[in-house]
Amino acid sequence: MTPRNGFYGLFAPSGQVRPHTFPGAPFPPLQLAAPPLWAAVSSARGGEEAVCRAEGSRGLLFLGELYNSRALRHQLEASPDLPLSELLLRAHARWSMDFVLRLDGLFALALRDGDCLHLYRDGSGAHNLYYTARRPGRIGFSTQLAMLLRLPGTDKRLARHSLHEYLRFLDIAAPNTLYEGVFALEAGHLLTWTADGISQHRPEKSDGTPPPAFDEALNTLDGLLLDSVARRLRNVDKPAAFLSGGVDSSLICAAASRIDPRITAVTVGFDGPSFDEAPIAHNVAAHLGIEHQVLRFARQDYLAAFDTFQRHAEQPIADPAAPATLLAFDHCRERHDVVLDGSGADESSGMMPPRHVRIAIEYAALLPAPLRRAIAASLHHLPGFAGYAPIFDFEHPAELMIRWHGFTRREIEGLCGEPVSLERTHFFQTFALFPRRAHFERSLALLDAMPGDRLHLAAAISGLRVRYPFWDVSVDAFIRGLPPDYRCRPAQPKRLLRALLARHVPRPLWDAPKHGFDFPLLDFLQAQDFRLVRRYLLHDRWAGWQMLAPDRVAAYGHRFIAGETGLSFRVWALAVLAAWLEGHVDR
Numbered sequence: 001m002t003p004r005n006g007f008y009g010l011f012a013p014s015g016q017v018r019p020h021t022f023p024g025a026p027f028p029p030l031q032l033a034a035p036p037l038w039a040a041v042s043s044a045r046g047g048e049e050a051v052c053r054a055e056g057s058r059g060l061l062f063l064g065e066l067y068n069s070r071a072l073r074h075q076l077e078a079s080p081d082l083p084l085s086e087l088l089l090r091a092h093a094r095w096s097m098d099f100v101l102r103l104d105g106l107f108a109l110a111l112r113d114g115d116c117l118h119l120y121r122d123g124s125g126a127h128n129l130y131y132t133a134r135r136p137g138r139i140g141f142s143t144q145l146a147m148l149l150r151l152p153g154t155d156k157r158l159a160r161h162s163l164h165e166y167l168r169f170l171d172i173a174a175p176n177t178l179y180e181g182v183f184a185l186e187a188g189h190l191l192t193w194t195a196d197g198i199s200q201h202r203p204e205k206s207d208g209t210p211p212p213a214f215d216e217a218l219n220t221l222d223g224l225l226l227d228s229v230a231r232r233l234r235n236v237d238k239p240a241a242f243l244s245g246g247v248d249s250s251l252i253c254a255a256a257s258r259i260d261p262r263i264t265a266v267t268v269g270f271d272g273p274s275f276d277e278a279p280i281a282h283n284v285a286a287h288l289g290i291e292h293q294v295l296r297f298a299r300q301d302y303l304a305a306f307d308t309f310q311r312h313a314e315q316p317i318a319d320p321a322a323p324a325t326l327l328a329f330d331h332c333r334e335r336h337d338v339v340l341d342g343s344g345a346d347e348s349s350g351m352m353p354p355r356h357v358r359i360a361i362e363y364a365a366l367l368p369a370p371l372r373r374a375i376a377a378s379l380h381h382l383p384g385f386a387g388y389a390p391i392f393d394f395e396h397p398a399e400l401m402i403r404w405h406g407f408t409r410r411e412i413e414g415l416c417g418e419p420v421s422l423e424r425t426h427f428f429q430t431f432a433l434f435p436r437r438a439h440f441e442r443s444l445a446l447l448d449a450m451p452g453d454r455l456h457l458a459a460a461i462s463g464l465r466v467r468y469p470f471w472d473v474s475v476d477a478f479i480r481g482l483p484p485d486y487r488c489r490p491a492q493p494k495r496l497l498r499a500l501l502a503r504h505v506p507r508p509l510w511d512a513p514k515h516g517f518d519f520p521l522l523d524f525l526q527a528q529d530f531r532l533v534r535r536y537l538l539h540d541r542w543a544g545w546q547m548l549a550p551d552r553v554a555a556y557g558h559r560f561i562a563g564e565t566g567l568s569f570r571v572w573a574l575a576v577l578a579a580w581l582e583g584h585v586d587r
Contacts, residue, residue, distance in 0.1 A: 005050040007061040008142035009039030010151055013115045013195055037112045053085035057114045060089055063143050064107025064127055065467075067231040072102065097190060101205045104231070104473050108143050108185075117141075117193045124344060124471040125174075125187030126456050128314070134181040139193045145314040148182065155181065160418065163547065165425045167407045167415065170318035170573050173426040173451050178315045186426075188448070205477040217482055218500050221475070225500075228472035229255040232340060233263075240264040240332055241340040243292070245280030245510060247497050248342030252469055254504040256340055257288040264291045264336065268328050271296075275520050283509040297327050299527055305330075306532075310576060311583035312461050318404070318569075318576040319454040320519040329462035337465065343455060344470030348479040349497060350444035352490045356391050357400045362436045365397040396422075398431040401446055405569045415548045440484045522568050525575075530561045533571055536578035545581050548574075 037059045041050040052061045062085065066072075069087065073080060076090050091099040092111060097118055100109070106126035111118045119141055121129045131141040135153045142148035149156050157180040162172050174184035185191055191200045212220060229252065233239050241256050243249045243265035256263045265285040269278040278294045285292035297305075305323035310316065332339050353361075364372060376393035379385045394400055395409060412420045422428050430449045434442040459466045469475065479487065479496070486496050501510065525532055537557030542550035553574055560571045 005042055005048050005063055006143040006147060007039060007041040007050055007052065007063055007110070008140075008144070008147045008151065009037060009061060009110055010138060010140045011037045011112060011117045011193070012138035014137050037117070039110070049084055051083070051085040053083075053089060055089055057112075058089060058092070059112040060085055060092075061110040062088060062107060063109070064105055064122070065465075066103060066105040066107065067234070067467075067472075068102075068104040075102075097192075098203065100190065101203050101473060104228075106467070106471070110141055115194055119185050119191040119193070120189070121185055121187055122471065123188035123347075123473075123476060124468050125452060126459070126466075126468070128453075128456075129185040130177065130182060131185065131191070131193075132182045133193060133198060137195050145177065145179075145182070149179065155179075157181070158547070160416070161421075161424050164412050164416065164420045164422065166316055166318075166577070167412045167573060168409070168422055169402060169425070169427060170404045170406050170569065170576075171451050171453070172315050173449055176424070176426060186449075205473060211481070211483050211486070214486055214496075214499075217486055217496060218503070221478060221496065222500055222503070224472070224475045224478055225251065225469060226255050226258065228469040228475050229340065230259050231472075232467040232469055233259055233338065236260075236338045238262075238336045239338055239340070240266050240336040242328070242342070243267050243281045243285060244342075245277040245284060246342070247494050247501055247510070248345035248470065249281075250284045250342075250505060250510055251345075251497060251501050252340050252342045253284065253288055253290065254501065255469070257290050261290065263340075264293060266328065266332060266339070267292065267294050268324050269294045269296045270324075270518075270520055271523075272520060275518050280510055280512060284505055287505050287509055295328055295331055297324065299524070301327055302524065303532070307579060307583075308461065309457065310579040313453075313457055313580060313583075316577050316580040317451075317453050317457065318573045320404075320521045320572065322454045322458065324519055325454055326458040326461060329458045329464040329466070333462045333464040339464060339466050341455065341466050341468050342470060343452060344468050344476065345479075345494070345497060347444075347447045348470060348476050349487045349494050350440055350447065350484065351488055351493050353401060353439055353443050355490065356388075358439050360391045360394065360400055361397045361439070364392050365436070367392070369395065396428070398428050401431070401443070402427070403450060406573055407570055411570070415552045417549055440488070521572060522565055525560070525568055525571060530557075532575055533557050533560055536575040537571065539578075541578070541582070545585060547577075547581070 039052055039059065039061055041052045041061060048063065048065055050063045069084065072087060072091060073082065076087065076094060078087055078090060091102065095102065100120045106122060106124055108121040108127035108129040117139055119129055119131060121127055127143055129141065129143055130145050130148045131139060132148065132154050133139045140148060140151045140154055148154060159178060159180040162176045162178050165176060166172050172178060174186045177184050189200055189202050191198060233256065239256065239260055239262065241253050241263055243253050244267065253265050265281065267278050267281040270276045282292055302323045305326045309322045309326050372392040376389045379389040407415065409420050409422060426449050427446065430445050431442060433445065455466065482496065488495050537553055542548060542553050556567060556571055556574060560567045
């Protein structure tokens with residue numbers, strides 16, 4: 001694994017922290033002004049900057065890349081050779097904490113201002129930022145979870161509610177982490193800590209102007225996206241872009257081909273037409289006149305990538321596409337210095353939930369649970385009506401919008417041997433913020449709440465420099481500021497983006513059902529006589545981990561091997577958890 005850059009710190013305005021309290025620190029801390037902010041940075045990988053600086057009562061730690069530093073220097077009348085740390089402190093002095101909305105890049109930062117500490121990570125979430133304030137009068141923070149857990153006063157205790165969250169959602173979303181009292185800052189959020197407590201919000205960039213006409217919005221977005229791609233390809237000799245054949249990645253390739261025709265489009269291909277999007281990607285690349293590479297990997301490659309990914313993951317992540325992503329990143333790291341990715345478009349554009357989900361949330365959820373179950377059971381037995389059963393067959397309406405089919409609450413109680421509530425999960429809390437009929441707004445907020453750690457961890461493991469034009473602050477703010485009707489309609493997802501893509505690539509070449517980078521998970525689990533399932537579910541290490549009931553884990557493995565293919569995501573979640581425990585507990 002490429003050495004990871006990062007920073008950590010411990011702030012106590014009372015001055016109670018001393019150097020000798022850092023015996024387990026990965027690298028020695030420095031005192032940045034008084035009262036003390038003890039902090040340190042590590043910079044071992046090119047392309048990013050990890051800096052720290054103190055000026056009077058202010059101290060700054062920064063990790064990441066900025067793509068608009070030239071514009072910032074011009075606005076602040078700063079010389080070209082002014083160090084980045086000084087430039088950022090000067091921006092803070094001019095615009096206070098609103099300066100973070102003027103930064104275009106992938107980054108996390110900590111800024112101490114007198115007795116306040118501010119933490120911020122950009123909207124992409126490319127860099128994690130963890131914190132703990134369990135002890136009164138101090139806060140510890142770090143870009144790496146393992147680093148934070150080694151700071152004084154941080155206990156490494158499993159948070160059982162986060163284990164439940166993983167089993168239900170197959171990941172753990174900020175602000176929760178796998179450890180009690182340790183939190184992750186949400187992407188795009190600003191946290192302010194003082195000795196009196198913590199406040200947190202998502203800063204928004206809006207000029208308050210009325211929305212433009214739809215065609216004018218297309219013109220504006222076209223220019224913004226082109227500028228965003230250009231900044232991210234500045235001084236790049238061997239550019240590439242991931243191309244799935246979907247709207248988002250195709251738009252990025254269309255813009256990139258105008259900036260640098262040398263760009264290479266890279267697609268991961270899978271066996272079988274129900275998963276393989278390479279043909280559509282080929283059509284798009286051919287129309288744009290750019291080189292196209294299709295990557296196809298063997299099963300042994302996926303198995304090796306699976307082990308590597310979970311060994312380096314800070315928390316278990318059961319995204320089925322993780323092994324394929326890591327293999328693609330490894331391939332590109334050896335051949336390209338920067339790769340563009342279309343992530344971020346879903347979060348800004350939003351989407352309307354399917355009709356049956358809207359009906360269930362708006363109407364069926366009002367019925368008593370026993371009545372809903374009875375209706376669902378009846379529909380299953382009526383010819384031609386079984387397809388309507390999901391409208392009524394749920395315990396909580398939030399379940400209808402979960403990304404993957406993990407364990408139910410009752411199944412988790414059986415695995416964990418304890419009562420389970422999912423009310424503390426970010427997903428359920430976000431769902432509850434909206435009235436029943438606010439389908440678009442709820443869906444948009446839930447998209448923001450879903451972690452995208454697969455991409456960022458694969459980039460950290462491989463060392464590949466990945467950049468996301470849709471996360472440009474101007475692009476993201478512009479799309480979010482448009483009326484929902486521009487962004488999507490029930491029968492027209494990504495209306496604006498699709499209309500823009502049609503300007504550059506004829507619709508018949510790409511307008512087809514999207515697979516969403518689906519990995520053939522069922523085939524992967526069944527291959528070689530269920531080798532992965534037998535290795536991770538049918539062994540005695542579960543008893544030693546004392547996390548889940550070993551007999552229940554084994555039962556899921558046996559049922560899946562016997563033919564219950566509907567358990568594939570549950571079995572996958574257990575296999576990922578076992579691989580993660582082997583890499584973090586057993587070692």
